[in-house]
Amino acid sequence: MKIATWNVNSFKVRLPHVLDWLATTQADVLCLQETKMEDKVFPYAELLAAGYHAVHNGQKTYNGVAILSRSEMTDVHLDIPDFADTQKRVIAATVDGVRIVCGYMPNGQAVGSEKYAYKLQWYAALTRWLQQEIAQHPRLALLGDFNIAPEDRDVHDPAAWKDQILCSEAERAALRQLQALGLADAFRLFDQPEKIFSWWDYRQMGFRLNRGLRIDHILLTPALASLCRTCVIDKAPRKLERPSDHAPVIAEL
């Protein structure tokens, strides 16, 4: 089973890239973030024609998450329970006995800002909910744009990013708290080359110079981590015309 995550930065713009990528990779499940569209314009028909069911939790302009799956999905769930949030950042569904949770974690804007506080609260709420969700679904995968680079080796220039947003100690601690539920970073289950990233700034030739961060992740419970055979970041779509600033991450279970 191939499961993947991709922040597409507008699904309207990136639909052709996603359809091409699905045809090439034959992923079984693809989690999308930043669809930036309302549900009434979501391209269900185009996806179905390509062989994928879809569930979507969207809103106009900002945020928006979706799960695409070759198999039908059950027990679809939107948002974090008992956490008041107008931003559409979470969708979950069960696919072939695997609980898939797709998340678009808050960016946080700047350390110490209101959005930063929201980000930390959001992570705490996610962790509380997932503790229960994992108890009910031992085979669970959390995929998405985490907006946190877990360690300095996930940052092209750790000195420049030290204590900055996406890299601050409190953010990394929040991610460790989440992983303390037993969630393993699929990418780090394997030997990986150095300087592998999943996001590069559009500005200043960020991609060509490989000035990136690894902020898109696939986290697996022990029952799934033991089944995981590979996890890679596919840079190919980042080289296309009008790319997303993120590259997809894909794991094989």
Next chain:
DNA sequence: ATGGCCGCTTCGAGCGGA
């Protein structure tokens, strides 16, 4: 020194992203 890109909203400057 600052911002330098992209997408969105809805025509165009400002916001958000990371």
